[in-house]
Amino acid sequence: MHAKHSAPAAPGASQYHEVMVPNYAPADFVPLKGAGARVWTAEGDELVDFGGGIAVNSLGHCHPALIEALSEQAHKLWHVSNIVTNAPALHLARTLCERTFAERVFFCNSGAEANEAALKLARRRASIKHGTGKRTILSFRNSFHGRTLFTVSVGGQPKYTEHFGPLPEGIEHLPYNDIAALDKAVTDETCAIIAEPIQGEGGVIPGNVDFLKALRAACDRVDATLIFDEVQSGVGRTGALYGYMRAGVVPDVLTTAKGLGGGFPIGAMLTKREWAEYLPAGTHGTTFGGNPLGCAVAQRVIELVSAPDFLHGVETRGQAMRQELARIGDAYGVFREVRGMGLLLGGVVSDAWAGRAGDIVKAGHAEGVWCLVAGPEVVRFAPPLNVTEQEMGDGLARLERAVQRLVSAGG
Numbered sequence: 548m549h550a551k552h553s554a555p556a557a558p559g560a561s562q563y564h565e566v567m568v569p570n571y572a573p574a575d576f577v578p579l580k581g582a583g584a585r586v587w588t589a590e591g592d593e594l595v596d597f598g599g600g601i602a603v604n605s606l607g608h609c610h611p612a613l614i615e616a617l618s619e620q621a622h623k624l625w626h627v628s629n630i631v632t633n634a635p636a637l638h639l640a641r642t643l644c645e646r647t648f649a650e651r652v653f654f655c656n657s658g659a660e661a662n663e664a665a666l667k668l669a670r671r672r673a674s675i676k677h678g679t680g681k682r683t684i685l686s687f688r689n690s691f692h693g694r695t696l697f698t699v700s701v702g703g704q705p706k707y708t709e710h711f712g713p714l715p716e717g718i719e720h721l722p723y724n725d726i727a728a729l730d731k732a733v734t735d736e737t738c739a740i741i742a743e744p745i746q747g748e749g750g751v752i753p754g755n756v757d758f759l760k761a762l763r764a765a766c767d768r769v770d771a772t773l774i775f776d777e778v779q780s781g782v783g784r785t786g787a788l789y790g791y792m793r794a795g796v797v798p799d800v801l802t803t804a805k806g807l808g809g810g811f812p813i814g815a816m817l818t819k820r821e822w823a824e825y826l827p828a829g830t831h832g833t834t835f836g837g838n839p840l841g842c843a844v845a846q847r848v849i850e851l852v853s854a855p856d857f858l859h860g861v862e863t864r865g866q867a868m869r870q871e872l873a874r875i876g877d878a879y880g881v882f883r884e885v886r887g888m889g890l891l892l893g894g895v896v897s898d899a900w901a902g903r904a905g906d907i908v909k910a911g912h913a914e915g916v917w918c919l920v921a922g923p924e925v926v927r928f929a930p931p932l933n934v935t936e937q938e939m940g941d942g943l944a945r946l947e948r949a950v951q952r953l954v955s956a957g958g
């Protein structure tokens with residue numbers, strides 16, 4: 548028998564490599580407590596959180612209404628499985644159907660699972676309706692759809708599939724925002740097109756409205772399934788409840804997760820009745836999908852976020868943040884462009900800072916602001932949708948100090 552030493556009392560980032568699979572490279576601080584857009588760390592620092600748990604904490608940390616929803620449900624019922632249905636799941640599904648194009652909802656636990664369901668549904672529908680030859684999934688370079696083997700293969704970043712083969716077949720990757728390439732690739736064998744209305748991980752790249760319309764037209768032409776992956780762009784992030792609403796292009800299937808639970812893990816696939824019929828009883832499932840705790844929290848998130856005043860506020864705060872980021876970018880020559888929608892913004896680094904988005908994020912940590920990257924060329928901002936003026940002002944002032952410090956240290 549091996550005696551184990553008990554763990555030291557205070558968690559420190561340095562312990563990570565003693566106990567964790569090293570598939571992440573965590574920052575050197577450990578958040579212990581959060582409120583709104585602020586977190587306090589084990590190291591005794593306070594940070595303004597412009598990352599929002601990677602576009603997850605849509606209402607900030609520990610929002611009182613979400614604490615209430617979670618604790619109310621925690622006193623009633625935690626889990627029942629899908630052998631039965633449950634009240635919070637039915638309520639949330641009805642709300643999502645009322646407030647979006649959807650007529651049917653499938654619940655799961657993450658973005659990857661929502662996309663896995665969407666892709667399986669598209670394949671099954673095409674196979675039953677048109678035969679097994681209609682199986683090609685068209686996706687876009689630099690897209691991100693999750694880390695299961697199917698979703699990572701559909702995603703457009705080859706480095707994420709290296710050494711994981713053999714990979715699922717029948718997937719083609721096209722350049723994003725390129726209508727000519729799209730029209731050339733779409734054939735009767737096309738089973739589905741999957742796209743993010745705004746590419747998040749790939750660098751905060753908005754899809755042109757004409758491009759998104761062309762996706763819809765192409766799918767209509769060959770009876771393929773149009774899947775919008777709104778795992779990052781959904782739940783108010785762009786200033787609309789879902790990004791497709793801004794473009795006015797309605798998909799057949801929409802996937803949502805990240806912001807849906809405001810920090811509680813939940814995902815969903817929204818679809819139309821005709822599509823839903825291709826997943827009859829027994830064809831797909833997941834143990835935790837529709838879990839009452841997750842659905843109760845997501846219910847409150849959707850109610851708060853879908854209020855027109857709230858969404859208008861996202862747009863207003865997004866514009867203010869974008870302007871200030873552009874000013875900082877110009878003043879210190881760090882960003883050549885600030886792009887995005889609502890409160891999903893990306894500062895694209897200038898030539899002088901090529902490949903160094905991560906250095907800017909790291910300098911921010913030292914000044915008390917927590918931002919994200921979206922690849923090596925883009926500093927990404929996804930603060931809580933209800934970030935206050937004070938939080939935003941403090942965070943941006945800290946970011947400016949960080950940039951100033953980097954620049955004056957000679958880059």
Ligand SMILES: *Cc1c(COP(=O)(O)O)cnc(C)c1O
Pocket residue numbers: 656657658659660662691692693694743747748776777778779780804805
């Ligand atoms: C994060 C993300 C996913 C994957 O979601 P997980 O919850 O990590 O599985 C899928 N698609 C998009 C667009 C994302 O941003």
